[in-house]
Amino acid sequence: GTSGRRPDPFAGHASPMGHGNMVRKEDARFLRGRGRFVDDIRLPGMLHGAVLRSPYAHARILSIDTGGAESHPKVRAVITGADLERRGMAWIPTLSHDVAAVLATDKVRYQGQEVAFVVAEDRYAARDALSLIEVEYEPLEPVIDAHRALAPDAPVIRDEIPGRTDNHIFDWEAGDAAATEAAFAAAEHVSSCEMLYPRVHPAPLETCGIVADLDPVSxxxxxxxTAQAPHAHRALYSGIIGIPENRIRIISPDIGGGFGNKVAIYPGYLCAVIATSITGAPVKWTEDRSENLMSTSFARDFHMRGEIAATRDGRIQGLRVQVLADHGAFNGTSQPSKFPAGFFHIFTGSYSVPAAHCTVRGVYTNKAPGGVAYACSFRITEASYLVERLVDVLAFDLGLDAAEVRRRNLLRPEQFPYRCATGWEYDSGDYPRAFELALEMAGYDELRREQARGRRTRAETGEGTVMGIGLSFFTEAVGAGPRKDMDIGGFGMADAAELRVHPTGSAELRLSCMSQGQGHETTFAQIVSEELGISPDDIEVIEGDTDRTPFGLGTYGSRSTPVSGAAAVMAARKVRERARLVAAAMLEVSADDLVWDKGRFHVRGDRAAGVGIGEIALAAHSGLELPEGVEGQLDATCVYNPPNLTFPFGAYLCVVDVDPGTGQVTVRRFVAVDDCGVRINPAIVEGQVHGGLADGIGMALMEVMAFDTDGNHLGASFMDYLLPTSMECPSWELGKTVTPSPHHPIGAKGIGESATVGSPAAVVNAVLDAIGVRHADMPLTPAHVWSAIQGRPLRT
Ligand code: CDP
Structure with a gap:
């Protein structure tokens, strides 16, 4: 009778009450192509913007002639840096105590930098008109290499800053230099290694975009x-353009992946906002793939020198690191303002390290600005990679098994809470358990035996691939962060939740965080469901609209569950306490005599005498006589200021096969044991891990934003900037341990980015183990692997 329509796959699924696997609520629209993304927004009379970008990495602007573009019949406005200068908006403050150009005025400082903005009746006309703008440039020597940036004769990139004579941005250090020096002086063995975490890009499927609509009357x-932090964006726009916050509404519709790329405000956004004020019409700007890759942020680009001091049997005594951080043309890194190198100084990782010290020096280069925490907590990926590579180098130098060296140094459960040498307090962990589980799942000893057999066969026949086993053990630090220590652009990092319970018992949870595909509509409903016994299907999660949600700093650094998740729990518990008072009035007993049991209060000792949350919600809105001081309704709000970060961790093992003739790497197996404390929705957690592991394979084997010596970007499309697909990924083998966070109200830690942090080192360690090379930098492309092999004979 339904004319052959297929059954609705989303109908009839009984959702669990509370935590557990549950089909993602949002997938019903995503899988049917009914998501609503920024580029789907079409407003009446809407105009379209396009950005003219610099072809040079470093050049002086001699003149800009916009006449040709202005006479295009469909062009409504052309905006240049000079126009913005007149409005005092050519330069804007960054989140890292610097300023950045919106549209270039004096010079261009990286290839792809924004030079002019054209507004036209359609997207094609806007793009066509770009070629009618004539810009006269005087090319200057570009500074592409971060080391060269510090040379006394290097051109000064930021010569617009009065008195500036070099490209040095900051020096920062953490840890105890003297204690570390002493540990190294006394050490039986020191291994050191230079390594690069290359410049990569978060590359979300959906690029960045905006529709700005200023009502000229109101x-x-x-x-x-595409805003991962809508409330922060509103405050920033208000500060920059001078419209009071109460007259700005930011709406983040569905987001097709953020990974840190959608935290910042980019020049294209501001141009669209200025353009709507000039034209009186809504203006849309959507960047294309090349624009996204070339100019809208970057990640990593850390040149690291690490040293590890140890006993001859591989017990770590100290760690020392010097980093040269390539921050591009403007220091626009998105991170808590007191941490110029993010949370890099958690580089002691998962090990008991008595002494550690790091220095980080930031420099300007002629590359895109805006280092973002690409799927990690502010530079912790670089830190984790560094220590996991150093431990393998140590094992290599001492002739020890990499698993054994980790075993000897992993933090023991009784050391928690653990204060690391640079001052962070790890909340909880049982590292040996996770590590041994990963080894057991992988069959580590048998893998080593297989490897030995393979080497013998290859020695005899000279044929076949070589197999490698790579390990990594990571500690993430997520849920930024305690307000006293952490702020972004001056805003403390607390987040809020507002929970409304309607008279008929359904509910609405309003949050300041913002899903980009992580499934918040499902998991946050489950969090409330667990606390109140309302079905998650009856709890609407609202995010991404500043008119409908409370203030907070948004989603990045896996902070949603640690911060907003905690806020949601606390709001739900406040609702429950209100419900207790209402239930007491309904049952005419003392509130102290009521027992809570899965969505229902009953009288102690009499299960039959009780009322459910739905009945209580109705009564709370009814004419029921309430006790003195009880306002009625159940709604509650919580602003959650986390007492500490949460520290998820994991043990990863990767098995690769390398063809020594071509350098081609095949990832055969990947075992990942993750611990993110209590899991709200195990299937979603596993999905997050799958994505992060794919990220790790990408960075380890193929992703890089490379430049030629003229500063031309060599990875400006997905033809050149390679991303892994399912073809490059094995069938992931996941395991888990559960060590609750002691300070999170339900013991949950973040998971969103754990696998991106932990996996690159496992893949690199596996490839280098296969080819018997001490160190080679990412990405381990076939050409790179092949030449690494040539530098050293194969260990056969
Ligand atoms: O901040 P972001 O959403 O990127 O990261 P997250 O807080 O780690 O959460 C990612 C997704 O995994 C969300 O849907 C979480 O609610 C879910 N999750 C979970 O089910 N259990 C955990 N212990 C942590 C996260």
């Missing part, structure tokens, strides 16, 4: 944008 600005 003066109210509505912005639809």
């Amino acid at each position: 003066g109210r600005l509505v912005v639809y944008a």
